Amino acid sequence: MGTVCGSRLYWYGDRGRAVCGNLEKSSDDLPGMYRDRLKGTYPDTWPESGKAMKRLRLGVQILFTIVTNGYVYGFLQGKIYQGRLKYVCVPGLNCYSCPGAAASCPIGALQALLNRQGFEIPFAVLGFFFLFGSTLGRFVCGFLCPFGLVQDLLHKIPLFRKRKKLPFHHILKYGKYLVLVSLVCIGSMFLFGGFAKVPAFCKYLCPSGTLLGALPLLGTNELLRSQIGGLFFWKLGILLFLMLLSVKVYRPFCQYLCPLGAVYGWFNRFSLVQVHWEQERCISCGACQRACPVDLSVSEISCSPECIRCGRCIEVCPEKCLHYHRQPSEKPQETHLQNGE
Secondary structure (H helix, E strand, O other), X not given: OOEEEOOEEOOOOOOOEEEEOOEEEEHHHOOHHHHHHHXXXXXXXXXXXXXXXXXXXXXXXXXXXXXXXXXXXXXXXXXXXXXXXXXXXXXXXXXXXXXXXXXXXXXHHHHHHHOOOOOOOOHHHHHHHHHHHHHHOOHHHHHOOHHHHHHHHHHOOOOOXXXXXXXXXXXXXXXXXXXXXXXXXXXXXXXXXXXXXXXXXXXXXXXXXXXXXXXXXXXXXXXXHOOOOHHHHHHHHHHHHHHHHHXXXXXXXXXXXXXXXXHHHOOOOOOOOOOEEOHHHOOOOOHXXXXXXXOOOOOOOOOXXXXXXXXXXXXXXXXXXXEOOOOOOOOOOEXXXXXXX
């Protein structure tokens, strides 16, 4: 049940009934525009997909990946850039060992500090996480992560019936926090390879390092190819599995295994970049949840640690009650419907 206020129809649930002032009508009694809107078929305000936002986001992803991995000489010579820019981190998961990478990965930097002798709190990296987490949240995952772009492109391949998430998602989604604690933190502090600590996540799991680092280097460096062992094939198997799974399931690494997504997800509720919901204008149509690649309801959007701020919900909302910036509140006046007005 709901009301028509100004030029907008408001209702609650999917019962197909609307209230206008003191007059209650079924959806079939409403004028054509409102009836179509209630049934979800009004073309001007009910777009099937946010194509403009998709194109903008894809352009930003590609541009950012090119800029942060644009050291062409490294790809040609099979060498890792080790200049001063490597002391700077980029916000996304971008492997230090990628021959084109101009900067470092924050997860790799955190592990490098935890690998030191003794124990020191890595204030610099924690400050980096706080800066980007409190300003952008998981917007970084949606727009500024090269491996996220790879998964997005794979999911566009027209094979298999697409799924937004895996079965037992409510349990599996905590896998990324397990990876963060067990591999990135505890593993990097206490796991040794010979006489030195090892960056456990990078060494045993990270698919971005395999795709953007190991494979390009092996393609141009014969010495490295002669040293391939079981560990490489283990990581290659993980990469191939995740890439194949990405064709069917939306961003499985981001949803279930990425420690960087776990860190930024903690900031989602209060980061500066938000998807604001004007609840008083919402008509509970469910278009945003249908468009959401991770199947979040309108009340979960933005505040959920799973929201990557992709903007699809904003594009498809027929009442434009979702925004990246907060809108000035307006109190609509109730009016009676008269002859299709």
